[in-house]
Amino acid sequence: MGALILQQTINALTVGSIYALIALGYTMVYGVLRLINFAHSELFTAGAFIGLALAGALGIAGHPTGGLLVGLITFVLVGLAGVSVEIVAYRPLRGTSRLAPMLSALGMAVVIQNAVMLIGGRRPMIYPSFLPSGVIDVFGAVVSYKQITIFLVAVVLMIGLELFVNRTNLGVRIRAVAENAETASLVGINPNMAISLIFFIGPGLGAVAGILYSSFYGVATFTMGFVIGMKAFTAAILGGIGSIPGAVLGGFLLGAIETFGTAWMPVLTGGVIGTEYRDIFAFSVLVLILLFRPAGLLGEHVSEETRVYKSDF
Amino acid sequence: MALVPVLALIAGQFLPAYPLRILDMILLYAILGLGLNIIVGYAGLLDLGYVAFYAIGAYSWALLASGQFDIHLPFALVLLIGASLAGLAGILLGIPVLRLRGDYLAIVTLGFGEIIRVLMNNLDGVTNGPQGIARIDEAHLFGWTLSTPHDFLYLLVALLVVVFLFVWRIQESALGTALSAVREDQDAARGCGIDTTRVKLVAFAFSAFVGGGCGVVFASMQRFVSPESFTFWESLIIVLVIVIGGLGNPFGALLGATLLILIPELLRAYADYRLLLYGMALVIIILARPRGIISRAFGPSWLMRRLGGGKC
Numbered sequence: 001m002g003a004l005i006l007q008q009t010i011n012a013l014t015v016g017s018i019y020a021l022i023a024l025g026y027t028m029v030y031g032v033l034r035l036i037n038f039a040h041s042e043l044f045t046a047g048a049f050i051g052l053a054l055a056g057a058l059g060i061a062g063h064p065t066g067g068l069l070v071g072l073i074t075f076v077l078v079g080l081a082g083v084s085v086e087i088v089a090y091r092p093l094r095g096t097s098r099l100a101p102m103l104s105a106l107g108m109a110v111v112i113q114n115a116v117m118l119i120g121g122r123r124p125m126i127y128p129s130f131l132p133s134g135v136i137d138v139f140g141a142v143v144s145y146k147q148i149t150i151f152l153v154a155v156v157l158m159i160g161l162e163l164f165v166n167r168t169n170l171g172v173r174i175r176a177v178a179e180n181a182e183t184a185s186l187v188g189i190n191p192n193m194a195i196s197l198i199f200f201i202g203p204g205l206g207a208v209a210g211i212l213y214s215s216f217y218g219v220a221t222f223t224m225g226f227v228i229g230m231k232a233f234t235a236a237i238l239g240g241i242g243s244i245p246g247a248v249l250g251g252f253l254l255g256a257i258e259t260f261g262t263a264w265m266p267v268l269t270g271g272v273i274g275t276e277y278r279d280i281f282a283f284s285v286l287v288l289i290l291l292f293r294p295a296g297l298l299g300e301h302v303s304e305e306t307r308v309y310k311s312d313f
Numbered sequence: 314m315a316l317v318p319v320l321a322l323i324a325g326q327f328l329p330a331y332p333l334r335i336l337d338m339i340l341l342y343a344i345l346g347l348g349l350n351i352i353v354g355y356a357g358l359l360d361l362g363y364v365a366f367y368a369i370g371a372y373s374w375a376l377l378a379s380g381q382f383d384i385h386l387p388f389a390l391v392l393l394i395g396a397s398l399a400g401l402a403g404i405l406l407g408i409p410v411l412r413l414r415g416d417y418l419a420i421v422t423l424g425f426g427e428i429i430r431v432l433m434n435n436l437d438g439v440t441n442g443p444q445g446i447a448r449i450d451e452a453h454l455f456g457w458t459l460s461t462p463h464d465f466l467y468l469l470v471a472l473l474v475v476v477f478l479f480v481w482r483i484q485e486s487a488l489g490t491a492l493s494a495v496r497e498d499q500d501a502a503r504g505c506g507i508d509t510t511r512v513k514l515v516a517f518a519f520s521a522f523v524g525g526g527c528g529v530v531f532a533s534m535q536r537f538v539s540p541e542s543f544t545f546w547e548s549l550i551i552v553l554v555i556v557i558g559g560l561g562n563p564f565g566a567l568l569g570a571t572l573l574i575l576i577p578e579l580l581r582a583y584a585d586y587r588l589l590l591y592g593m594a595l596v597i598i599i600l601a602r603p604r605g606i607i608s609r610a611f612g613p614s615w616l617m618r619r620l621g622g623g624k625c
Binding site for chain 1: 409420421424425427434545549552560594600
């Protein structure tokens, strides 16, 4: 029993790391622009496919050290794609209505997903693992080196982001723009620069998550971003949208709820509700938070209406 | 407006079955567009899971008029049941979400659409899972058998007129005014004494009701339902119908449906690029004409004024 719980905890941390990395992109964009960036989940998928293409091109498929290089290049490429998406599809619509940028984001999501499909193919691709292989036994639970690496990479990136946002000059600018773009521009901060930076970091982190995810499951499909993106957004709301620590907490928490929920539901309901309902947990969590704690766990208690309903981009 | 059903009926007299089926699909998507417009166009809230309500309607007919449980209810009754069930689902889903930020609705409805599909896929005992339900009854409406695309043309034209008038009257009613107030500035609307949550909820329920009704018609047309027909892309296409045609304008839904159903038929050879082109079209139209091809101002009330008759 103890080993089983330990095993599930480790699985939860693995999935949670990936959710958290993606949730960061959603939460940062939403915090500044009040925009659900639907294209984010597709940039996650694009990250996995670009990683795959790079590995093939550089001839370093399935090598951990090469993986680091691939991860870095993919981060930059997808980050630049994110910045371009913002400049092309969101920036011209700033200050129009709440609906227009969301629809534009949806359109970009469709474009990116289908571009990935046309280039990468319809069929699921076998994915080389960039992570070290092998397993160790921890108190009866099987922990693979893959899982440890995923967790470590995610934690390093999160600490890096936290330090960047809180300790550097650029980070201060981002926080100022997130707080109030108009006031920030009064003290000489260019909001567009801060927003571009966010659209570089968020999708970059999402792309790394894409490589980790596909390396872990050994497969990449062009549609995989859809459900994962939805869950990551749920994680961002769970933690309190707009909050960076919130996204991390939400990601791990959602990973835990989903893993334990999927493991225990069939037992608790005598097999009536099986593992095929796994994707429903995230949604139920989402509705429950909205009912009981709409600001999320670490979210600020602000007047919900004024913050969002004014066109205050 | 009066021209559209007349033209459709005339066309129905001499068109062969295949173009007639396309015409039926255009009308069906126009009705779906009119329904979704209530929440997206008038209230300004993005619903990305409209297909869920459509699916609820379709499965209502598939379960209540087939050999699946050997229940065979009449079409008119199921039309009402399916639409009401969808409306009820809309209210239940709307209660937790609509009292909050409107933009959460997009992600919650997206999730809801996915959940309904997962349920249809996995509740094998009820929905027959991925195989779907075949051999659904022929629809009979007051002694009239609906089986050919031609029969459905009449039904769809009648429904289009009813839904069109319904949506237009909503737009001109106190509810419509309240909805546009909520869309433009929720705080100001609340300041004027509008119960914003209730207004949004009513709009969402109406919208879902129309979607459910369309689902019943769809299932009776196909006489086969499976989860395949109710993916996210279906929701996306209905959103596109109104965005391209014109947000908040009933004529827009007609134009959007015509373009979105007709163009892919003409471009069958490029089926792989269809969604890519749809996505690009969505972005370009939003950037160029954020309010769609036909602007909100040129709605039915404007037309009535121009023609010199009618009120408003």
